[in-house]
Each structure stands twice: as structure tokens, then as C-alpha cells.
Amino acid sequence: MVAASSAILSSPRAGSSPAAARVRAAPAPSLVAPLPRLRVRSAVVSSSSPAAAVAASEPAGRILGAGSDGVLWPKPAVLVAEKLSEAGLAVLRQFADVECAYGMSPAELLAKVAQFDALIVRSGTKVTREVLEASRGRLRVVGRAGVGIDNVDLQAATEAGCLVVNAPTANTVAAAEHGIALLASMARNVSQADAALKAGKWQRSKYVGVSLVGKTLAVMGFGKVGSEVARRAKGLGMLVIAHDPYAPADRARAIGAELVSFDEAIGRADFISLHMPLTQATSKVFNDESFAKMKTGVRIINVARGGVIDEDALVRALDSGKVAQAALDVFIEEPPAKDSKLVLHENVTVTPHLGASTVEAQEGVAIEIAEAVVGALRGELAATAVNAPMVPAEVMSELAPYVSLAEKLGRLAVQLVAGESGGIKGVKVVYTSARDPDDLDTRLLRAMVTKGIVEPVSSTFVNLVNADYTAKQRGLRITEERVSHESPAAEAPLESIQVRLSHVQSKFAGAISDGAGDIVLEGRVKYGVPHLTVVGPYEVDVSLEGNLILCRQVDQPGMIGKVGNILGQRNVNVSFMSVGRTFRGKQAIMAIGVDEEPDKDTLENIGKIPAIEEFVFLQL
Numbered sequence: 001m002v003a004a005s006s007a008i009l010s011s012p013r014a015g016s017s018p019a020a021a022r023v024r025a026a027p028a029p030s031l032v033a034p035l036p037r038l039r040v041r042s043a044v045v046s047s048s049s050p051a052a053a054v055a056a057s058e059p060a061g062r063i064l065g066a067g068s069d070g071v072l073w074p075k076p077a078v079l080v081a082e083k084l085s086e087a088g089l090a091v092l093r094q095f096a097d098v099e100c101a102y103g104m105s106p107a108e109l110l111a112k113v114a115q116f117d118a119l120i121v122r123s124g125t126k127v128t129r130e131v132l133e134a135s136r137g138r139l140r141v142v143g144r145a146g147v148g149i150d151n152v153d154l155q156a157a158t159e160a161g162c163l164v165v166n167a168p169t170a171n172t173v174a175a176a177e178h179g180i181a182l183l184a185s186m187a188r189n190v191s192q193a194d195a196a197l198k199a200g201k202w203q204r205s206k207y208v209g210v211s212l213v214g215k216t217l218a219v220m221g222f223g224k225v226g227s228e229v230a231r232r233a234k235g236l237g238m239l240v241i242a243h244d245p246y247a248p249a250d251r252a253r254a255i256g257a258e259l260v261s262f263d264e265a266i267g268r269a270d271f272i273s274l275h276m277p278l279t280q281a282t283s284k285v286f287n288d289e290s291f292a293k294m295k296t297g298v299r300i301i302n303v304a305r306g307g308v309i310d311e312d313a314l315v316r317a318l319d320s321g322k323v324a325q326a327a328l329d330v331f332i333e334e335p336p337a338k339d340s341k342l343v344l345h346e347n348v349t350v351t352p353h354l355g356a357s358t359v360e361a362q363e364g365v366a367i368e369i370a371e372a373v374v375g376a377l378r379g380e381l382a383a384t385a386v387n388a389p390m391v392p393a394e395v396m397s398e399l400a401p402y403v404s405l406a407e408k409l410g411r412l413a414v415q416l417v418a419g420e421s422g423g424i425k426g427v428k429v430v431y432t433s434a435r436d437p438d439d440l441d442t443r444l445l446r447a448m449v450t451k452g453i454v455e456p457v458s459s460t461f462v463n464l465v466n467a468d469y470t471a472k473q474r475g476l477r478i479t480e481e482r483v484s485h486e487s488p489a490a491e492a493p494l495e496s497i498q499v500r501l502s503h504v505q506s507k508f509a510g511a512i513s514d515g516a517g518d519i520v521l522e523g524r525v526k527y528g529v530p531h532l533t534v535v536g537p538y539e540v541d542v543s544l545e546g547n548l549i550l551c552r553q554v555d556q557p558g559m560i561g562k563v564g565n566i567l568g569q570r571n572v573n574v575s576f577m578s579v580g581r582t583f584r585g586k587q588a589i590m591a592i593g594v595d596e597e598p599d600k601d602t603l604e605n606i607g608k609i610p611a612i613e614e615f616v617f618l619q620l
């Protein structure tokens with residue numbers, strides 16, 4: 001890096017002092033695409049506000065909301081496709097236009113979805129790739145009011161940049177209680193005896209049950225529901241063993257359950273209760289082979305997902321007596337066929353996917369999902385994001401100005417590439433920081449560099465959800481490097497961010513670093529505002545707001561005045577100007593921040609100044 005004189009010729013303007021700049025710090029980064037600012041007539045802002053004045057000039061349309069800054073945004077539209085409790089709907093209605101369309105057919109959903117920013121479902125609606133494609137990019141959040149997301153095509157959502165959030169905790173106890181209810185009623189033939197008595201049959205000897213106390217229960221999947229089932233089963237005097245390849249042993253120990261292998265669990269158990277998610281690995285994991293390894297007369301409870309059992313194999317095992325009884329809340333196909341052998345089997349107790357269906361759980365789930373969806377639509381961090389890395393809220397707010405810097409550096413860098421941006425293959429992002437490497441999560445920054453590089457040259461919108469996927473799709477290899485900064489006391493998470501596009505031709509030769517032939521831009525955050533501080537081998541200092549003109553010239557007196565004059569004559573306001581040079585009298589570059597976009601003539605006139613060797617206009 002060449003030391004450079006860096007004169008900041010900033011006319012003092014409102015908000016450009018350090019203190020004011022702090023106040024204007026970059027807004028919190030959006031996890032999903034920001035709501036487009038819209039100008040419409042009906043506005044929920046004071047009629048004397050500038051926003052209302054703007055709104056009044058537009059045709060009647062969608063009701064707007066207003067942020068605390070008075071800026072208008074279109075009120076988002078949320079489609080609720082399955083029954084959601086009133087408490088959750090009330091949370092949604094405070095922020096969005098809400099349409100409840102329960103019981104839609106797949107075709108009706110396809111026809112409707114493009115009118116909505118968010119879709120809320122339970123387990124009964126399949127959010128397929130087709131649904132995401134039919135939304136034509138408008139759907140930014142899918143909220144699953146419950147735990148299981150096997151009815152949402154996560155890959156398709158990720159590719160579409162659509163965030164998927166769920167409500168993973170509010171129905172845990174309800175599901176566990178339902179598991180225990182099924183366990184007890186199956187063991188004592190409650191539903192069969194009930195049906196018989198209602199049919200006028202008093203059959204006391206036929207419905208002799210089995211006791212639970214002292215029996216071994218295998219809990220398959222020791223997560224939230226599984227561990228609550230284990231806790232309750234211990235209270236019933238059962239011996240609890242569990243299988244879960246990912247569960248921490250201390251959690252099992254604390255509850256008094258022994259973690260064992262799959263084969264040991266199913267081989268030792270008198271009762272087997274299923275609590276794992278439906279994944280490729282768990283699909284039909286209970287099949288002829290695994291039933292064969294179980295004790296004869298074993299009893300099975302499933303409140304997880306129907307697909308973890310091969311249902312035909314279960315019917316065979318029930319018919320042979322290998323499995324004495326099964327109690328099922330979930331099925332491969334829901335609702336199951338009316339003539340399903342499994343459902344009609346006399347040793348099977350069934351409920352129609354009622355695990356989460358208590359008043360309390362449904363209220364909790366509705367509020368949990370409504371808050372997650374509203375937060376995501378606001379661009380806030382979704383703690384229950386399923387297809388995006390979770391960045392804690394405090395990290396998010398600390399990184400906010402660096403996120404903006406990362407995006408702007410990417411945006412500037414891609415505009416410096418000559419010809420097609422398709423030529424960009426390698427992008428290196430170098431973070432200089434005094435922080436411990438474990439203390440700096442750069443996924444968000446990397447995502448925003450990708451956004452900056454991809455969005456100006458494509459119609460793809462990029463966010464934290466789809467950034468890595470988009471980069472991969474475009475053959476963009478993004479590598480990251482951490483450089484330690486010797487200032488352990490520094491409070492800022494980062495000293496600087498450098499974006500380096502390797503081996504590309506630039507339309508502005510001054511942006512090419514000396515050695516490797518890379519376009520190099522570097523920036524830092526000053527008083528909460530992103531600044532460009534390095535262009536190729538030159539040090540500059542220009543606040544990244546508005547637009548930017550870069551000029552390379554022979555270092556000589558009067559250049560700033562000449563360019564400033566041309567811009568001033570055309571009413572283009574210069575916000576910042578900074579000069580960096582290699583050696584006195586040799587080459588220098590001017591980085592000029594401008595509020596307006598200069599017209600073609602103005603730019604041509606700058607180019608005609610004899611000492612100017614090249615210039616480029618860049619939009620931020």
C-alpha cells in the first residue's frame with residue numbers, strides 16, 4: 001500500500017459531523033428483502049408529515065405503515081392458510097393485512113400466493129417448489145406454526161431467498177402429553193373399550209390391559225418432545241432408555257434416561273415412543289428389518305411423523321403379533337385413506353394429528369409464529385429461522401454499519417469490472433479485526449458482499465438466506481481471510497473490510513492493485529458511517545453515501561478546483577472529496593462523493609480535463 005495524502009474536502013452539511021454521523025448510523029441489516037418503499041394515497045401517518053404529502057400524490061392503493069423515521073412502507077400482506085388462534089392473528093394484524101383462507105386446495109394456494117409477502121401454515125399445507133415459484137419472488141417468509149417443517153420445500157425456499165421460520169417450543173408439552181395419553185390409553189384399551197361400550201357391549205375380560213410400571217420405554221429421538229415424554233414416563237415408574245445420535249448425554253442423565261444404540265433401544269423395549277424428525281435418514285426407519293429385532297408383543301407410539309414408519313410393514317407386524325399394539329397420531333398420508341388397513345386395525349389406536357392441539361399450545365404457537373413472521377418482515381433477526389444462519393440480535397446490531405459497508409464495497413467493485421461481470425470468478429474478502437476469530441461471525445458480511453456484487457448485474461435479490469446458494473450458482477468463489485489488527489483494546493468488531501476481485505479487467509485501471517492484477521477496494525466504518533478508504537494502490541477517504549466519481553490524473557495543483565467547478569456549474573452537490581496519490585507529481589486519484597447523478601455532458605467535461613487519464617461514475 002502506498003502512503004498517500006488524503007485531503008477530505010467535505011463541505012460541512014447537516015449530519016456529516018461525527019456526532020451527527022453517529023446518529024445516522026446505518027440501519028439494521030435485513031435478513032429478508034426489505035419492503036419496497038411505496039408512495040400511495042392512504043397513509044397511516046400524520047397528514048402534515050412529508051410522508052403524507054408524498055402519499056397524497058399517489059393513486060389510491062395499499063394502506064401504508066410508517067417507520068419511526070416517518071418513512072412509508074407498504075403494509076405487508078400475510079396469508080394464513082390454516083387455523084391460527086386469535087391471539088396470533090391479533091399480533092399479525094397490528095403490522096400487516098391478514099387474510100385467513102383455511103382449507104384451500106393446492107390449486108387455490110398457487111393462484112393466490114403471489115399477492116402475499118408471508119404465508120403461515122401448519123402441517124396440512126404443502127409449501128412446494130411450485131408454490132414458491134408461483135409467488136414470483138414476492139413471498140419473503142414462510143411461517144410454520146409448529147415444529148415439523150417437512151411440509152415445506154426448504155431447498156426451494158432457500159433458492160428463492162424466502163426465509164422459513166417455525167414455532168419450535170410452544171407445542172412441546174402438548175405433544176408430550178399426547179404421547180403419554182396414547183401410551184396409557186393403548187395399554188388399557190381405552191378407545192376400543194369405549195367404542196364397544198357405546199355399541200352396547202360390556203366386555204370386561206376382552207379388554208384386560210398391561211401395566212406400565214417397571215416396563216422399559218425406548219424414546220427414539222431425545223429432543224424437546226422426547227425428553228418431556230421421558231420425564232413423564234419416569235413419573236409413571238417406567239425404565240426409560242433413549243436413542244438419539246445427537247442428544248447430549250448429560251441431558252439424558254439429568255432425566256434419568258440411558259442413551260443407547262438404535263438396535264439396543266428397540267431390542268430392549270416393551271414400549272417404543274417415536275420423537276425424531278422426518279428426514280432422509282429417518283424415513284421408514286421402522287420397517288420389516290427393525291420390527292424383526294424388537295421383542296414380540298412390543299407396543300409402539302408415534303406422535304412424530306407418519307413417514308418414519310413403513311406402514312405396510314407395521315400392518316404385517318401387527319398381524320403376526322410381533323407388535324401387540326400401536327397408537328398413532330400421524331400418518332404418511334394425512335388424512336389417511338378411509339380403508340387404511342392400519343387405521344382400521346383392531347390393535348391400533350388412532351388420533352387425527354392432535355399432538356399440538358390443546359388450547360394452550362395453539363395460542364402459544366400462534367403468538368410464537370406471528371412474532372417470528374412480523375420480525376422477519378421487518379427485516380429483524382428471526383431466532384427460529386430454519387434455512388438461514390442465526391445471528392444473535394446483539395451481533396446483528398453491532399455489525400449493522402459493517403454490513404452496509406460490505407454491500408457497498410461489493411456494489412462498487414462489480415461496477416469497476418470491464419465488460420460482463422460473468423468474468424468474476426474469485427472474490428476474496430479480507431477482514432482486519434482485533435477480535436478473537438471465534439468472536440466475529442462473518443456470514444452476514446460475506447452474504448452482503450455477495451449481494452453487492454450480484455444484485456447490480458442481475459435480477460436476483462440476495463439475502464442471508466440465499467447468498468451462498470446464489471454465489472455457488474453463479475460460479476462465484478468467495479473466500480474469506482482474517483487479519484489480526486494489533487489493537488486488542490479496540491471496541492469495534494472490525495478495523496476494515498477489503499474486497500478483492502481476482503484476475504479481472506477493470507474499466508478503471510487505477511482500481512487494480514500493483515501485484516496480482518486484482519480489483520481492490522477497502523473500507524472502514526467511521527462514526528457509524530461506511531467510508532471507502534482504499535482504491536487499488538491509493539488511499540482515499542470518502543463517505544459511502546450517494547454516488548461516487550473516481551478520477552485518475554497526474555498529480556498537479558488545481559485539479560480539485562477544476563472538477564469541483566464543472567460539477568458546481570451543473571448543480572451537482574459534492575458531499576466528500578478525497579485525493580490519494582502514489583508519489584508527488586506522479587499519479588493520483590480523486591474520489592468524489594456526489595449527491596446527484598451527473599448527466600453525460602458533465603461527466604464528459606470532467607474527462608476532457610487534460611490531466612485526467614481516466615474516470616468512472618459509480619452508483620451506490
Ligand SMILES: NC(=O)c1ccc[n+]([C@@H]2O[C@H](COP(=O)([O-])OP(=O)(O)OC[C@H]3O[C@@H](n4cnc5c(N)ncnc54)[C@H](O)[C@@H]3O)[C@@H](O)[C@H]2O)c1
Nearest residue numbers: 148175221222223224225244246275276277303304355356
Ligand atoms: N403430533 C404432533 O402434533 C407433534 C407435535 C409436536 C412435534 N411433533 C413432531 O415430533 C418430532 C419431535 O419434535 P421436537 O420438537 O422434539 O423436535 P426436536 O428437534 O427438539 O427433537 C428431535 C430429536 O430427534 C433427534 N434425531 C434426529 N435424527 C435422529 C435419528 N436418526 N434417530 C434418533 N433421533 C434423531 C434429534 O437429535 C433431536 O434431538 C418432530 O417430528 C415434530 O414434527 C409432532
Ligand SMILES: O=C(O)[C@H](O)COP(=O)(O)O
Nearest residue numbers: 122123145146147148356
Ligand atoms: O410438527 C408439529 O408442530 C406438529 O406436528 C403439529 O402440527 P400441526 O400444527 O399441524 O398441529
